[in-house]
Amino acid sequence: MASKKIFISVDMEGITGVIDWAETESDKAEYQYFRKIMTDEVNAAIEGALEKGATAIVVRDAHGNAKNIIPDQLHEKARLLRAWANSPWVMMEGIDESFAAAIFIGYHAKAMTAQGTLSHTMRGDIFDLRVNGISLPELGWNALIANHVNVPVIFVSGDNLICQQARELIPGIETVAVKQGFGEANLNLNPKAAQEKIRQGVASAMEKIDKIAPFRLKAPYTMEIAYKKTRLANQAAWYPGAERKNDYTVSLTCENFFDCMKFLYFVG
Ligand SMILES: [Zn+2]
CATH class of the missing domain: 3.40.50.10780 (Dipeptide transport protein)
Structure with a gap:
């Protein structure tokens, strides 16, 4: 088996x-x-x-x-x-x-x-x-x-x-x-x-x-994180490669999903 x-x-x-x-x-x-x-x-x-x-x-x-x-x-x-x-x-x-x-x-x-x-x-x-x-x-x-x-x-x-x-x-x-x-x-x-x-x-x-297929999105992966507090967006915007979208939203684009995982681990 x-x-x-x-x-x-x-x-x-x-x-x-x-x-x-x-x-x-x-x-x-x-x-x-x-x-x-x-x-x-x-x-x-x-x-x-x-x-x-x-x-x-x-x-x-x-x-x-x-x-x-x-x-x-x-x-x-x-x-x-x-x-x-x-x-x-x-x-x-x-x-x-x-x-x-x-x-x-x-x-x-x-x-x-x-x-x-x-x-x-x-x-x-x-x-x-x-x-x-x-x-x-x-x-x-x-x-x-x-x-x-x-x-x-x-x-x-x-x-x-x-x-x-x-x-x-x-x-x-x-x-x-x-x-x-x-x-x-x-x-x-x-x-x-x-x-x-x-x-x-x-x-x-x-x-x-x-x-049932694995849940798959196409690379590159663009992550957007909107926070409930602008203080957290201020902080996350310092992550290498991150981009400030507006007062409370930060974004990062990754080719490899593991880089997205690292991002969320530090800014989630
Ligand atoms: Zn829980």
Whole structure:
């Protein structure tokens, strides 16, 4: 059997039930409850992948301090990448050409999405991130990183609006919306029901691996970052090669996508 390695990047704002930043912050009491649900949702994805022939699983904890998933409660077939490496790979650290597909769990809509649950882009200071004119949520950016090593993104779970944004960028991607935003509120699935849907969704996605193309844009890549604060544009404009577009927007054009990754790592 050919090897079928699966990479799973896990955020927390799109985990079932999460509605408040405090629920995603490790120094808050309510966080302990939601990190357990986060771990269970990753396990559901792992089960779906294993059912359809995954031969190895790497889980990248990709929220906050990147030490959220509970190691001894994670499926024993998976290896867990914890903490930040301080490299441009960030939420995709650990992926390489050997993986057959990538899966995103607990993802959220991009900054400024009305009705999005805890919607933001990167550290929260970005108003809009565009590559070649296309506005991207973290999912889109991370899918471009996956494409840099030729890996397709086949599945996402999170709020209903990141699912919609994912389908607009990646035709054929399987999505499971575990909650729907109503202003500052959201309507959630039962966590157990969400896990069952994630298991089934990942299993169907595994059957489409060869039909879903990596998310690819054409070089050269022109990145535009619009900030919520002009102070950050002042700073980013000093990056070598960067160009100031207006009071709050900085741009950089790269031939090699890895140069874009380095740029966002320093100015995101
Ligand atoms: Zn997060």
